[in-house]
Amino acid sequence: MAQAEPGRRERKKAATRQALSGAARDLFLERGFDNVTVAEIADAADTAVSTLFAHFPGGKEALVLGHGGEREEALAAAVRNRADGVTILQALRDFLATRGPFDPAPDPLSRRVADLVVATPALRAYARTLWTGCEAALAEVIAEQAGEEAFSARLLARYVLEIPDLAGTEPDPPAALDAAFAHLRRGWPGLI
The missing domain is CATH 1.10.10.60 (Homeodomain-like)
Structure with missing residues (x-):
């Protein structure tokens, strides 16, 4: 329709x-x-x-930065709509790799906005709040898709949602993103 x-x-x-x-x-x-x-x-x-x-x-x-609802929906869709053979962790990494400081080929305006967010404490704090506000929804879809028990799914969701704030401020954000997911794959080998 x-x-x-x-x-x-x-x-x-x-x-x-x-x-x-x-x-x-x-x-x-x-x-x-x-x-x-x-x-x-x-x-x-x-x-x-x-x-x-x-x-x-x-x-x-x-x-x-908006209100966060779009992030929640997009994160859940990244996990639910991943291609066959793509793990949950890979789908989440690929999703984050297109956002803010991780975007490999942003247009100049988007790059300036991402730099503004990273350099401005109030914007960075708000962005972190928006990401971590997606925890329950992401944990639910991880548990649903992977059969993870609730606490394990919440733990993984929390770690994933802290990555934009932690890795996004590193000198090489895409490399930091990859390093963060390498650590997560060791902690959740079944979701590799």
Whole structure:
């Protein structure tokens, strides 16, 4: 069944969210995250501050990194929809390898945003919160797909979700990502 086109109201909400995110990103890249106020972002997007918070209750950090629901869905899909013969750990590594500081070929704007996140303590902390907030959903899909007992699945999910924060700040993030998964494969040999 074909998905219905979004209505006018939904399109307007999406356009407002896009305008706010774009204005915030441009201001943050130009002046630094800590040197921009929500009032300046709202003004640049031609909206009210209350509108900004209605669309982004997480505040300035959410303007750059979103709310986390997309991550949760994408992580679960990476495990559930992996190709035959691809292990759970490999699917998770491959998924992370396309994100933020691990992306091998980002467009210049994406690279600048990833660098901003890594260099800004508030953004880095928020990103970590978004990743670790996916723990229950990831643990559930790992347990479902691998037959792991609940605690083992939670443990693995927790370790995987700490990797973006730990490896993403290393001098060579892709190499650190590979090293992190090498350690995990030793701890969960059945999921290799």
